[in-house]
Amino acid sequence: AQSVTQLGSHVSVSEGALVLLRCNYSSSVPPYLFWYVQYPNQGLQLLLKYTSAATLVKGINGFEAEFKKSETSFHLTKPSAHMSDAAEYFCAVSVTSRIGNEKLTFGTGTRLTIIP
Amino acid sequence: KAGVTQTPRYLIKTRGQQVTLSCSPISGHRSVSWYQQTPGQGLQFLFEYFSETQRNKGNFPGRFSGRQFSNSRSEMNVSTLELGDSALYLCASSLGGTGVWEQYFGPGTRLTVT
Numbered sequence: 001a002q003s004v005t006q007l008g009s010h011v012s013v014s015e016g017a018l019v020l021l022r023c024n025y026s027s028s029v030p031p032y033l034f035w036y037v038q039y040p041n042q043g044l045q046l047l048l049k050y051t052s053a054a055t056l057v058k059g060i061n062g063f064e065a066e067f068k069k070s071e072t073s074f075h076l077t078k079p080s081a082h083m084s085d086a087a088e089y090f091c092a093v094s095v096t097s098r099i100g101n102e103k104l105t106f107g108t109g110t111r112l113t114i115i116p
Numbered sequence: 117k118a119g120v121t122q123t124p125r126y127l128i129k130t131r132g133q134q135v136t137l138s139c140s141p142i143s144g145h146r147s148v149s150w151y152q153q154t155p156g157q158g159l160q161f162l163f164e165y166f167s168e169t170q171r172n173k174g175n176f177p178g179r180f181s182g183r184q185f186s187n188s189r190s191e192m193n194v195s196t197l198e199l200g201d202s203a204l205y206l207c208a209s210s211l212g213g214t215g216v217w218e219q220y221f222g223p224g225t226r227l228t229v230t
Contacts, residue, residue: 032216043120043206043221051216090159094216103149103172104208104219106159 002027002093006107014115019063019078021110023091026072033074034092034104035065044090050074061085086114118143120209120222128228134195137225139207141188147171147212148190149219150182153204162205165190166212194227202229 007022025031032051036044048059055067061084065076074091091107121140129135141148149172150162161174165184182192188209194201204224210217 034218036221041223043223044208046218046220049218103161103164103174104151104159105161106151108158 002029002031002095002105004033004091004093004105004107006089006091006110008110009108010111010113012113012115013081015083016080019076019081019085019112021076021089021091021112023065023074023076023107024072025074025091025093027093027095029095032094033065033067034094035059035063035074035076036090036092036106038088038090038109040087047076047089081114083114083116086112088112120207120220122205122207122222122225124225125223126226126228128230129197130230131197131199133197134193135197135227137192137194137205137207137227139190139192139209139222141190141207141209142220145209145211145220146188147210147217148184148188149208149210150190150192151206151208152176153206153224154202159206162192197229199229201227203227 003026005024034049035047038044048057050057050067058064063078088109088111090109092104123138147166149164153159164172168184179195184190206224208219208221210219
């Protein structure tokens with residue numbers, strides 16, 4: 001079975017500083033990996049996805065993530081934090097099967113706080 | 117295109133009652149998945165429907181059930197509510213079919229059981 005581990009339930013960075021949110025996955029087959037963001041009282045919004053094409057994936061709002069098979073990691077980064085980035089971020093993994101789209105398995109989330 | 121809509125947004129029920137939540141997917145999407153989000157357990161997969169058939173199921177008791185209609189709209193039902201069922205219930209839709217498709221989430225229904 002696949003799983004993801006997010007290191008750090010809370011991360012604080014200063015406005016303008018680098019954002020690094022960590023995600024490690026476990027999967028016996030090639031995984032598909034996703035990062036979602038959730039703002040208060042809202043659903044989840046897809047930031048980016050890895051589906052076995054380029055290992056460096058660019059997403060919305062200036063975020064990107066790099067798939068590293070040797071480290072089983074898919075860390076999310078943004079060069080310069082903005083106040084509007086304050087939210088909860090979820091890493092998720094999915095695998096395909098003959099029946100099609102498998103369920104998303106989510107990490108426990110990382111709450112990002114931006115310090116003015 | 118309109119996004120995923122969920123109704124109602126907020127719901128308060130009493131223990132022992134039952135509840136039905138509704139989800140309307142993005143037009144053209146045939147797959148609908150349901151997730152439960154709680155502070156203690158995080159985001160957990162409930163089930164997925166594709167073309168009116170349950171295709172995938174999580175580890176929840178039989179009190180949790182769902183269905184999908186021919187227009188892809190989906191409902192989720194929880195019977196004999198327990199305090200622990202208080203959660204944000206999220207619905208997500210995708211194109212479906214074989215392969216892995218992006219899932220688009222609705223705003224959720226916040227259920228409070230008293």
